[in-house]
Structures are given as structure tokens and as C-alpha cells.
Amino acid sequence: MTEIQNHVFENGAQLADTLANYVTEAINAGIAERGRASLVLSGGSTPARLFQQLATRPIAWADVTVTLTDERWVDETSEDSNAAMLRRELLTGEAAAAKFISLKTEHATPGEGETACAERLAALPVPYDLVVLGMGTDGHTASLFPGDANLGPALDPDTAQPCIAANPPGAAQARMTLTLPSLLSCRRLVLLISGAEKRAVLEKALEDGPVEDMPVRALLRQDAVPVDVFWAP
Numbered sequence: 001m002t003e004i005q006n007h008v009f010e011n012g013a014q015l016a017d018t019l020a021n022y023v024t025e026a027i028n029a030g031i032a033e034r035g036r037a038s039l040v041l042s043g044g045s046t047p048a049r050l051f052q053q054l055a056t057r058p059i060a061w062a063d064v065t066v067t068l069t070d071e072r073w074v075d076e077t078s079e080d081s082n083a084a085m086l087r088r089e090l091l092t093g094e095a096a097a098a099k100f101i102s103l104k105t106e107h108a109t110p111g112e113g114e115t116a117c118a119e120r121l122a123a124l125p126v127p128y129d130l131v132v133l134g135m136g137t138d139g140h141t142a143s144l145f146p147g148d149a150n151l152g153p154a155l156d157p158d159t160a161q162p163c164i165a166a167n168p169p170g171a172a173q174a175r176m177t178l179t180l181p182s183l184l185s186c187r188r189l190v191l192l193i194s195g196a197e198k199r200a201v202l203e204k205a206l207e208d209g210p211v212e213d214m215p216v217r218a219l220l221r222q223d224a225v226p227v228d229v230f231w232a233p
């Protein structure tokens, strides 16, 4: 079982400030070591404040390649697009010099886009310097959802696929997600969550129970990378 370190803050502003420093350090260490850094970031609403802070940090952004943990299969004109959120909140000012790899291809479905997406992801330096994941109140992380027909292949530790289509039951859109082995191909792993409800979900995920019920357990139970949990009310 991996080492899990909890970082608890009084509020979201303090969390964003401290985590932006943590991410900056991971990026700068990557650039110092191999001349470039790779960053995998979650979508959704929680990371917006972190991204705003991170965009102000002194970083050689042209040496940084950024992608997402997962993406909804929508164009960037949609308010559900994780890429649009990332561009709006992070890739502004000097941070706009970062290279961004979108998981959304021109294909009609994420299943058809898997090969093209995998080819794009091959441009990212591996291991990734940092992966920042979020979590939903159903225990999903990235787009590893309970009940998804592709969850088994996505969690397969031996899969060679870096990304796979996801069709979460009841969700408005199909998605593309990085697979578990791809997410774990990193030097540091952060789980970023906020609010009492998600704290309770995390406590439940730390209890015994099937990974398929709460896929975030796959991250909490692996032994490849230590996990830093950042939480604020």
C-alpha cells in the first residue's frame, strides 16, 4: 500500500497557494533534470483556483508540456470541456507558452479516437513529473467511473494503452481517460479535493471494499507512487 500524506487547509485560497508552490517545485525539478517537464492535470471545477495561482508562478513555461487526466467528448466551445477550462484558468499570460496536448480528437467517438490520442500522448516526457487528480462524489477519478464497461481494461495494470474511451452510466457525454498505468507513470501524485462531502467519500474509499465501486481506491491501494492528498473545506 502506498504512503498517503494528508495536507489540510483552512480554506481554498491557502490550499491553492501552497499547492501552486508544490507544483512549481515539481516542474522546476523536472526541467532541471531533463530540460523539460510534463504535467497531467484534472478537469472539473475544483482545480480552477490552483490553475489561476499556478499561472502566476515563475516557470519556464515553454519547457512544460501539459495534458489532462480525462476529457469529455465535446468541442472546446462547450462549457463542459476540460480543455477549455484549462486554457481559460491556466494557459494565460506567460503560462500560455506551455505546450498543451488535448485528449479530444476529431473522431466522432472517444473509442475511435484512442489511437490518435495515444500518439499525441507519446510526446509527453515519461515518467510525468506530476499528476494532479480530482475525485467525484461517486468515487470516480479521472474518468474511471463505477459501472463503466471499460473500467476493467482501464484499471488493468498490464494494459499498454495510455488512454481509453469511457462511457460513464448516466453521464451526458462519453469521455477519454488516461488508464491507471498511465496515471501512475509519474514521480508525484496529488489528489485534490474540497468540501466535507468529498472528505467523507475519501474516508469511505480508504475503507475495505471493491475498487470497482470506488475507482479512486486504485490510486490509494497501489504501491508505485506516494499520494499527497490536498483538502480544504
Ligand SMILES: O=C1O[C@H](COP(=O)(O)O)[C@@H](O)[C@H](O)[C@H]1O
Pocket: 042, 043, 044, 045, 046, 047, 069, 070, 071, 072, 082, 133, 134, 135, 136, 141, 142, 143
Ligand atoms: O468529471 C470530472 O470530475 C472530476 C471531479 O470534478 P469536480 O468538478 O468535482 O472537481 C474531475 O477530477 C475530472 O477531471 C472531471 O472530468
